[in-house]
Amino acid sequence: MTCEDYRDFLVALNDNELSESEETLLKKHLQECDECSKELVEIRQFSQELHKTTAPFRESVQKISAPRNIRRSSWRFPAWAAVAAALVFVASFWYFKFSGPDIQQLASWGIQNYPLVEQTHPVTGDATTVRAWFQNHHHISVNPPQRVNYLHLTGCKFTEMNSKPVALLRFEEKPVRAVFILPQKTVLPLQQKVLYKDGYQIQIWKEDGTLYMSLRTQQS
Amino acid sequence: MNQKDVHLIVEQGGGSSAADSSAELARRWSSGDEAAFEKIVIRYRGPLLSYALSRVRHLQDSEDIVQETFLRACRSIHQLKDQNKLWLWLKQIAHNVSADLLKRTLRWGPSHDPQKFEEMQNGKTDVTHKISLQDIVEVIEGLPETYRETAIYYYLEEWPYSKIAETLNLEPAAVRQRISRINRLLRESLGRKS
Numbered sequence: 001m002t003c004e005d006y007r008d009f010l011v012a013l014n015d016n017e018l019s020e021s022e023e024t025l026l027k028k029h030l031q032e033c034d035e036c037s038k039e040l041v042e043i044r045q046f047s048q049e050l051h052k053t054t055a056p057f058r059e060s061v062q063k064i065s066a067p068r069n070i071r072r073s074s075w076r077f078p079a080w081a082a083v084a085a086a087l088v089f090v091a092s093f094w095y096f097k098f099s100g101p102d103i104q105q106l107a108s109w110g111i112q113n114y115p116l117v118e119q120t121h122p123v124t125g126d127a128t129t130v131r132a133w134f135q136n137h138h139h140i141s142v143n144p145p146q147r148v149n150y151l152h153l154t155g156c157k158f159t160e161m162n163s164k165p166v167a168l169l170r171f172e173e174k175p176v177r178a179v180f181i182l183p184q185k186t187v188l189p190l191q192q193k194v195l196y197k198d199g200y201q202i203q204i205w206k207e208d209g210t211l212y213m214s215l216r217t218q219q220s
Numbered sequence: 221m222n223q224k225d226v227h228l229i230v231e232q233g234g235g236s237s238a239a240d241s242s243a244e245l246a247r248r249w250s251s252g253d254e255a256a257f258e259k260i261v262i263r264y265r266g267p268l269l270s271y272a273l274s275r276v277r278h279l280q281d282s283e284d285i286v287q288e289t290f291l292r293a294c295r296s297i298h299q300l301k302d303q304n305k306l307w308l309w310l311k312q313i314a315h316n317v318s319a320d321l322l323k324r325t326l327r328w329g330p331s332h333d334p335q336k337f338e339e340m341q342n343g344k345t346d347v348t349h350k351i352s353l354q355d356i357v358e359v360i361e362g363l364p365e366t367y368r369e370t371a372i373y374y375y376l377e378e379w380p381y382s383k384i385a386e387t388l389n390l391e392p393a394a395v396r397q398r399i400s401r402i403n404r405l406l407r408e409s410l411g412r413k414s
Contacts, residue, residue, distance in 0.1 A: 008400045057376045060283045066261040067291045
């Protein structure tokens with residue numbers, strides 16, 4: 001064995017980790033080899049120095065323990081979650097179907113069908129006339145807002161959106177092109193009261209418990 | 221019986237069979253085995269503390285980071301897809317926790333080290349070159365992966381050879397050889413080798 005081989009055992013000797021036979025053999029070599037003896041002294045000093053310096057680390061380590069009574073997060077996406085998601089989807093569909101038209105959908109419909117209004121039932125007059133017209137022609141009662149008095153109503157149309165009645169009015173005075181009287185349960189998906197679509201400004205407001213939506217050309 | 225033997229018996233609570241692999245422990249832990257989790261904590265708290273200390277350079281903060289790491293790990297064990305990567309997963313959590321802490325402390329400036337400040341005030345020179353815990357940790361964290369864990373268990377936690385061999389599933393002779401090589405590397409790096 002060379003000195004290099006013996007040196008592999010020096011740290012273990014310092015730690016009392018050698019077998020009796022290994023220790024005897026190594027100690028015999030150390031009596032004959034100054035270099036290896038010097039190395040052992042260095043190892044011993046280094047070991048003592050590190051033992052002192054690293055003591056705070058061990059104190060800290062001992063303080064770290066397994067957290068107890070932790071509620072594990074149960075967030076997964078197992079079968080029950082998929083079923084729940086499907087139920088929510090069906091419920092949402094049900095709600096939208098029977099809760100009235102969606103504003104975006106209604107606006108698209110109004111923009112597309114607006115020219116037809118004039119051809120169907122042109123009505124002119126004040127609010128009373130309009131109200132009477134509604135009552136005579138349809139089985140629901142509506143109260144057009146007072147401002148209708150100041151507009152020249154040129155057209156109106158009742159129709160249905162998702163099985164709900166919708167009144168579409170047309171006024172002569174520009175820039176208002178049409179006013180929708182919306183069912184109470186109309187879904188209002190947007191936070192803002194004004195939105196723009198296909199060159200129209202769409203405004204939604206509530207008056208005396210009735211929801212209205214107006215269409216104006218955007219450049220106005 | 222030396223001091224390390226006493227430590228071994230206390231840690232093992234009266235003796236245990238061969239150490240479980242970390243993947244096996246992770247699998248049992250994810251199945252709700254609390255004893256497996258405790259073994260994981262005993263095995264990885266030292267390496268995590270060393271890693272955290274190398275990042276935030278503050279022992280108390282590092283201790284908090286490791287505790288928080290285990291807390292987060294406990295809550296999200298189901299996210300560990302590959303049990304063989306338990307260590308990397310824990311290390312990543314510790315990395316994130318320490319990054320959060322570093323972000324917060326940056327607002328207040330770097331951590332204050334009273335010992336270094338005092339040394340600067342007293343005009344202490346570097347002639348004595350007292351090795352600090354931070355120096356040791358930084359050298360250990362820079363060691364190759366195969367040596368790093370052994371170095372932490374041996375130098376920082378002072379585990380006996382038998383426990384290191386059992387935990388890392390190594391032959392006692394291999395542990396002895398590793399420790400001898402690590403000893404040389406550390407003495408060279410820390411300026412304690414002639």
